[in-house]
Ligand SMILES: CC(C)[C@H](C(=O)O)[C@@H](O)C(=O)O
């Protein structure tokens with residue numbers, strides 16, 4: 001099979017780390033005769049916006065739709081309002097391509113220093129609702145410039161929206177032999193949207209015998225992430241809560257430089273998109289010192305989604321090997337090596353496996 | 354002066370820890386002839402709800418209004434929906450008494466084990482907007498029972514509401530010689546309410562020379578709390594973000610059993626309310642093993658608010674002394690002592706100072 005991949009390197013360190021993910025994918029192509037992969041690059045980033053006045057062409061989504069998947073770097077540049085870069089590029093892709101699952105594994109890896117004293121293994125997956133909820137552009141400003149100036153922001157969550165992300169989380173738990181799903185809520189204070197969340201998650205849970213549902217308020221859950229991260233298996237959360245919990249989760253296992261994500265359209269009507277959790281880190285862009293692991297791992301999630309879990313595992317275990325050896329380390333890992341050296345080391349292990 | 358205090362012990366461990374806070378306050382009364390304090394207890398809790406069908410009498414707020422301050426335990430009982438206990442008791446008090454500042458010190462104390470390897474001192478204060486924002490009961494459910502069932506939740510933030518909490522945070526920074534205020538936002542994704550937040554905070558900041566304003570997205574900020582908690586001075590956050598950040602903050606300095614809070618009406622038109630951050634912990638209620646420090650510390654914040662910072666400091670330093678000695682420790686601190694023993698030990702140090 002030939003897989004057609006749209007590559008959007010984006011801003012800042014996005015291009016630096018994406019090059020390394022492609023390097024690893026090309027090694028895989030050489031090794032496996034059944035696996036072919038083609039990359040088409042799109043320069044839709046903040047630079048593009050400054051030239052064209054929009055983050056992508058009008059038919060951008062149509063162009064992307066033809067691909068099997070999207071490999072996305074990072075977006076963010078001081079010269080362009082976040083609101084524009086996000087709402088003209090990431091949000092339209094996530095929402096229009098019905099990528100309602102944002103899958104974010106949180107795993108403690110040997111070779112990565114955790115900030116926590118607790119040395120228990122941490123290995124859970126957060127499924128973040130990715131298409132609705134708190135990230136809505138419905139709302140507005142009233143009485144601008146007057147004493148009663150206010151903003152109204154509407155969180156809209158649908159029962160269907162909650163059910164499908166909950167079902168995905170429970171299906172994943174079942175398929176991977178994990179026996180607990182933790183739901184993040186705040187229905188004691190955010191009484192309309194979060195109560196529907198609780199009800200819909202509980203209804204889905206009833207269909208899965210042998211998988212326990214536990215539900216915590218987001219404030220308590222954030223504290224538990226620090227106090228006992230080893231106690232989580234699968235976490236399901238709304239768009240905003242999942243956003244917070246995954247950065248926090250990445251921090252407790254030792255850094256955002258290694259945490260991947262997949263924006264998944266489970267029905268495969270549209271391409272799914274894979275991106276590091278970290279941002280564009282403009283301060284170190286182009287210096288060749290960014291850690292490419294999050295992006296390489298995101299490419300591994302992409303292979304899994306494309307139906308090649310074997311190749312995905314080969315990449316993840318190469319990452320674990322290189323980290324475990326500790327020979328090649330970018331500055332964030334306490335070393336002096338470059339983005340390219342770390343990418344090359346991982347590619348080499350993939351080749352040698 | 355005689356201070357009239359309304360005491361609402363609440364549910365679960367609320368009464369257990371409140372008794373100890375009162376014990377310490379009574380020692381102070383004996384020591385200082387200028388300071389008198391009277392307690393009036395109200396049994397408005399879940400038990401009361403089960404008997405009377407409401408969390409407080411119809412004229413509850415009027416009754417409370419006559420007091421100089423409110424000492425509040427904790428609320429939460431499996432037999433009463435959180436929505437009821439919260440929205441019929443805590444929320445009406447916070448909102449009607451214009452307690453728009455929720456002040457939550459996050460401080461690392463010797464004698465308390467932190468889960469972090471990083472041993473830097475941590476000492477910052479979170480000012481959480483406490484009267485509006487994400488905690489609104491405006492919204493509802495549509496199409497119940499139909500395929501398109503949805504919930505709409507309105508976050509409403511006013512410019513006045515943001516300005517006053519920001520001003521309080523900056524005033525505090527100025528008065529306490531702290532030179533940085535960190536604002537929690539998510540204006541890249543929650544574009545209406547959080548953009549107004551950003552604008553209003555920046556406008557207030559412009560009035561304070563020499564105090565730096567930094568602004569982070571809530572996801573990144575949650576990660577920074579784990580990665581470099583020593584770098585924060587004063588944090589200002591919306592109702593929901595402040596809720597999450599303070600539980601997280603309490604966790605990184607080693608536990609919720611010691612973290613206090615003040616729900617403050619700065620204009621003193623209404624009584625302010627002081628309560629531990631922790632909840633009612635029904636599993637250990639009545640067993641005499643809850644840690645009373647958060648509640649005793651909350652009483653200290655109350656004394657500060659009542660115009661006696663000297664007495665407030667006396668209590669806080671007694672807490673630090675007892676924790677530092679490590680002789681008397683409740684189970685959450687790794688010991689075998691009781692709530693009463695820890696309360697008595699702190700009261701004794703206050704007396705001996
Ligand atoms: C009980 C709940 C509504 C409350 C809140 O979220 O404000 C609590 O978590 C707190 O932090 O005081």
Ligand SMILES: CC(C)[C@H](C(=O)O)[C@@H](O)C(=O)O
Nearest residue numbers: 086090243277541542570572
């Ligand atoms: C850039 C931003 C809108 C985005 C989000 O909050 O979804 C990012 O933080 C992420 O987690 O992918």
